[in-house]
Amino acid sequence: MNTAALILTALAATFAIACLAAAAVAKRRKDNIPSSRERLREAYLHRIIRALDSGGRGAGKIEADTPRRRMALAEAMHLAMRHTYGSDTSVLQEAVDRNSLDRFLLRRIRLSRGSRRAYLLTLISSVPSHRDMASLLVRYTRSRNRDVRVSALMAVMAANPSMAVRALAAYPYPLAPFDTARIIGLLRRGLLPIAFEPLLTNANRNLRMLGMAIVRNFGIESADKSLGNIIASDPDPQTVREAVYTLASLGRPLGRAKIRERVADFTPRERKELCRFLTLAGYSTRAIRALLSEEESRYAEELINSHKRDLVCKQHST
Amino acid sequence: MQTAQYVILSILAVALAAAAVRVVRISRAMRRRRFLAPETAGCCESLGFVGISAVCSGVNSIEHIENLLGSEYDRYELIVVLDAERRPDDFRNIMTHYGMIRVNTAESDELPSARIRALYRSRRRNYRRLVLVDRAYATPYEDLDAGAAAASYDYILPIGPSDYLVPDAVETAAIAISDSPRHVEALRSAADAPCAIFHRETVIALDGFSPRIMRRIPSRSVTRIRTPLVFRIGNLRRTRIKAWSAIFLLLAPLFTIEALLFDETIVAATAATAAALFAAARYTATATSPDGCSLKTILCYFSRMKEFFRPQKFTIS
Numbered sequence: 307m308n309t310a311a312l313i314l315t316a317l318a319a320t321f322a323i324a325c326l327a328a329a330a331v332a333k334r335r336k337d338n339i340p341s342s343r344e345r346l347r348e349a350y351l352h353r354i355i356r357a358l359d360s361g362g363r364g365a366g367k368i369e370a371d372t373p374r375r376r377m378a379l380a381e382a383m384h385l386a387m388r389h390t391y392g393s394d395t396s397v398l399q400e401a402v403d404r405n406s407l408d409r410f411l412l413r414r415i416r417l418s419r420g421s422r423r424a425y426l427l428t429l430i431s432s433v434p435s436h437r438d439m440a441s442l443l444v445r446y447t448r449s450r451n452r453d454v455r456v457s458a459l460m461a462v463m464a465a466n467p468s469m470a471v472r473a474l475a476a477y478p479y480p481l482a483p484f485d486t487a488r489i490i491g492l493l494r495r496g497l498l499p500i501a502f503e504p505l506l507t508n509a510n511r512n513l514r515m516l517g518m519a520i521v522r523n524f525g526i527e528s529a530d531k532s533l534g535n536i537i538a539s540d541p542d543p544q545t546v547r548e549a550v551y552t553l554a555s556l557g558r559p560l561g562r563a564k565i566r567e568r569v570a571d572f573t574p575r576e577r578k579e580l581c582r583f584l585t586l587a588g589y590s591t592r593a594i595r596a597l598l599s600e601e602e603s604r605y606a607e608e609l610i611n612s613h614k615r616d617l618v619c620k621q622h623s624t
Numbered sequence: 625m626q627t628a629q630y631v632i633l634s635i636l637a638v639a640l641a642a643a644a645v646r647v648v649r650i651s652r653a654m655r656r657r658r659f660l661a662p663e664t665a666g667c668c669e670s671l672g673f674v675g676i677s678a679v680c681s682g683v684n685s686i687e688h689i690e691n692l693l694g695s696e697y698d699r700y701e702l703i704v705v706l707d708a709e710r711r712p713d714d715f716r717n718i719m720t721h722y723g724m725i726r727v728n729t730a731e732s733d734e735l736p737s738a739r740i741r742a743l744y745r746s747r748r749r750n751y752r753r754l755v756l757v758d759r760a761y762a763t764p765y766e767d768l769d770a771g772a773a774a775a776s777y778d779y780i781l782p783i784g785p786s787d788y789l790v791p792d793a794v795e796t797a798a799i800a801i802s803d804s805p806r807h808v809e810a811l812r813s814a815a816d817a818p819c820a821i822f823h824r825e826t827v828i829a830l831d832g833f834s835p836r837i838m839r840r841i842p843s844r845s846v847t848r849i850r851t852p853l854v855f856r857i858g859n860l861r862r863t864r865i866k867a868w869s870a871i872f873l874l875l876a877p878l879f880t881i882e883a884l885l886f887d888e889t890i891v892a893a894t895a896a897t898a899a900a901l902f903a904a905a906r907y908t909a910t911a912t913s914p915d916g917c918s919l920k921t922i923l924c925y926f927s928r929m930k931e932f933f934r935p936q937k938f939t940i941s
Contacts, residue, residue, distance in 0.1 A: 307629055311889035314633060318640055318896035325647060325903035332654075332910040388662065421655040428663075453659065483672035483802040488663055551673050575807075575825050579778055583673065586776055608730040612743070612774075 343378050350382035354398065358386065362397030370405045377414075380407055380429045387432040391495055399434045408435040412442060420451060427457035431464040431492070440466040440473070447477060456485045460492055471504065474512055481512045486519045493520065500524065506532040514545055518552045530558050538564040547576065554580075554587050561596035569597055577602055585609040629886055636897040643904040650815075653850035654911045657796065664795040672802030675699035675777025676794055676821065681767035681940060682785030684714035686721050692783060693754060695794040701753045703771040707761040708741070715758070722746045724756050729774065734828045737766045738773035764940050769832040772824055779811075781821045782833065784940035786856045790914065793853040797821055800849045809845035810838070815852030815912050818924075820938065835937040855913045856920070867919035870926050901925070 334341075340348075350368065357365040370379040383398060402408055411430045415423055427446060430439070443465065446458030459477055463470040474489075481489075493500055505517030506529060514536060521529040529552075536549040546568050553560060560569075572580065581602050584594050591610055595603040676699065678692055683704055692702050708715040718724065724744035732738050744756040759770045764784070772780050779801065781794075801808045801821070811821040820838060827833060830840050838846075875898060882891045905921040913920075927936075 307626065307633075308887070308889045310633055311629075311893040314636055314640070314893045315889070315896040318636075318893070318900040321640065321644060322896070322900040322903035325900070325907040328647075328651065329903070329907040329910040332907065333916070336910065336914070336916070420652065421659045425659050428659075453656065483674075484664075484799045487671060491663070578825065582776065582778065612728050612730045 343374055343381075346375060346378035347382045347385070350379045351385055354382055354386045354401075357401070358390065358397060362400070365398050366400040366404060368401040368404070370407070373410070376405055376407060376410045379405060380411055380433055383407075384429045384432040387495060396434055402434055407433055408439055412439070415443075415446070419454075421453060423449075424451065424453035424457040427454065427461045431457070431461040435465050437466045440469065444473075447473075452479075452482075452485075455479065456481075456488060459485075460488060463489070464492060471508075471513065474516065475508070475510045477512055481515055486515055489516060490519050490523050494523075502526060502529060503532060506536065511542060511545055514540070515548060518548050522552050522555050525556065527556055527558065530556070533558075534562065534564065537568050543571070547572070550580065551583065554584055554589070557587065557589075560584075560589075560593065566597055578605070581606045582609065625885065629890055632882070632886075632890060633893065636893055640897050640900055643901050647904050647907055649850055650908050650911060657792070657851050660796075660799070661792050664792055664799065670697070670699040671795075671798045673699070674779065674798045674801045675701075676779045676781055676797060677701050677703055677771070677775035677777045677824075678781040678783050678789075678794075679703045679705065679768050679771030679775065680783040680785075681705050681764040681771070683783060684711055684718070684785075686717065688785075688788070689718070689722075689754070691788050693751070694791075695789065697794040697798060699777055699798075700794050701755060701776055703755045703757060703774055705757045705759060705767040705771045708758045710761050715756075718756060719744065722751045722754055722756075723748045724754075732773040735769045735773045735832050737832050738770040739766075740770050740774060743774055765833040765835070768940070769827075772827050772832070775824060778824050779821050780824055780827060781819075781853070782940050783854070784856075786858050787817070787819070787854040787940070788857060788914075790852050790855055796849070796851050797853055800847055804847050807845070808847050810841050811847045811849065812838075813853045814848050814850055817852060817854050817856045817913070817920075818936070819853045821853075833938070835939060838936060838938040852912045855915055857915060858920075860917070863917065863919055863923065867922050871922065 350370075353364070353368050357363065357368065368379065370376040379401070383402075408430065411426055411433065415426045415430065418426060423446070427443070430443070440462045443458050443461045447455050447462060449455040449458065455477075459473060462473045466473075500520060502517045502520040502524075505513045505520065508514060508517075517529075518533070518536075520526070521533070533549045533553050537546055537553075540546050540549070550560070550565065550569060553565075569577065569580065577598060581594065581598060584597075585606055591603065591607045594606040598606065676697070678700070680689075680692065680703065683689060683692070684706060689702070689704060704718065706715055706718070723746055725747050727743055727745050729740050729743040732740075738759070740757055740759050742758040744758070746752060746754050755774055757770050757774050759767065761767065768780070768782050779797075781797070783789075797811055797813075800811055807823075809823050809826045813819045822833075822837070822841075826841060826845075827837070830837055875894075878894060879891060882894055902918065902922070905925065906918045909916045909918045909921045
């Protein structure tokens with residue numbers, strides 16, 4: 307009995323100390339007290355921005371000789387890439403090669419797990435690396451952790467942009483809207499080519515979803531016909547719903563017979579949600595009446611009368 | 625006597641294990657949140673067309689409204705429900721500060737208790753997300769019904785007078801809702817300040833908000849997250865008194881009985897476990913809540929214990 311009590315006391319005391327230590331770290335983070343690595347990261351960030359500004363001059367002189375410094379350098383590169391659209395990352399290749407940054411990150415990825423691994427994979431997607439890196443990262447796209455596998459997919463696509471569509475097609479899990487949004491982030495940074503048509507005509511669900519996200523994000527009105535084809539022929543109701551919403555967010559006409567038929571297959575709740583979406587998107591009562599039933603159109607009319615009143619807008623005054 | 629000692633030790637071990645599991649889950653959720661926060665900042669569109677309308681009852685200060693308007697999520701709006709006759713000064717302040725003008729409102733037959741007197745929207749482009757609803761105050765639940773009736777989006781986030789949004793709360797909720805493979809009727813944050821988001825159609829189907837609403841939604845349709853969405857700024861003095869009284873009422877008799885009946889090892893084990901639970905509360909409070917009050921977390925432990933015997937009510941602070 308005494309032994310059990312002593313063991314429990316020791317365990318509880320250790321747990322209490324660990325929790326208090328973790329609380330101290332969390333408090334430091336919350337108070338925004340920069341750690342030495344964060345200060346290092348800031349210093350590297352200045353040098354990277356100078357190197358990017360001067361077209362790569364000085365990138366070869368960036369040196370990170372310890373693991374802590376390499377990590378700070380990788381984080382600084384990630385920060386720089388996140389906040390600069392269309393920067394030519396290859397100018398930093400010299401700094402990566404000199405410090406074996408990609409190999410270092412790969413080693414860390416192997417040793418870590420969970421959100422930490424996902425974070426390191428996100429870092430490696432911002433670091434200019436060689437094409438063979440893609441094949442080394444592919445195995446993480448089959449991870450059980452969703453954050454890890456999506457980050458790995460992004461890293462694979464960034465390492466070898468010419469194979470991005472193939473990597474996405476081989477990805478065995480359905481992409482959630484947030485995953486698609488993260489991939490769109492890569493596109494916006496100029497790391498991937500934006501060719502939406504092959505994606506929309508592909509039978510793969512993930513590719514279609516990404517294609518539609520591109521159309522929405524870049525406001526490509528010419529995708530009208532491809533979206534119409536998806537609505538008419540795709541067997542997956544989720545993809546059809548996405549296509550209808552994409553068309554609506556572009557403000558395109560929705561009165562075609564095929565669209566009406568597919569919308570009629572929606573559940574009443576989905577139709578009501580669509581009705582509210584169309585109202586907010588600025589569709590007229592007539593346009594909504596062409597798509598939905600008489601009762602639903604009446605509901606839309608009520609919404610339009612309450613929500614869509616024209617307001618005279620003053621410019622920013624606060 | 626031996627059996628009693630074993631029972632006490634088992635209870636302490638279970639409490640310690642539960643605290644450890646909670647700390648691990650919270651720390652995982654916070655690591656994920658830290659990882660996702662910069663990623664959500666880069667998202668320029670709504671996720672899966674999920675729209676969230678925050679509906680406030682009892683919120684009347686400009687500073688509080690500013691906090692609630694802080695979210696940058698694309699499909700988000702804030703609906704402030706206030707009684708212009710009961711709080712004329714606050715109402716006038718909001719009207720002038722945000723340049724509100726009266727807009728049309730149709731009588732909603734979806735939520736009969738809504739009874740909106742008037743609806744106002746801001747003329748200023750930067751406050752387009754703000755809607756002010758004037759209605760005679762009866763209960764906070766009827767205020768929420770009025771807000772839900774005026775809401776443009778499909779998910780309703782009820783906000784009480786002491787609730788403030790945690791940074792990235794709306795994005796976190798939208799990710800959780802859009803990622804769920806099945807239809808989400810309600811999303812519940814199991815952090816220290818319990819908070820729930822409801823689908824508008826579910827609220828209508830259940831005849832509006834009520835303390836029983838959470839119990840009437842099947843648990844398989846409720847998605848749970850461990851990341852906090854709101855934090856509560858309440859009366860700290862009252863919290864302190866309540867928490868210390870609860871701790872004293874629980875620990876004082878326990879220590880006294882143990883000291884009288886058993887040897888000192890059992891007392892030491894109890895003291896160490898109590899310290900571990902307090903440290904776990906300290907960590908949870910620091911990691912999850914911007915105001916980081918361990919005593920509130922401890923009170924939350926007690927209310928969770930009550931949940932074993934009686935299902936939780938839906939209340940807004």
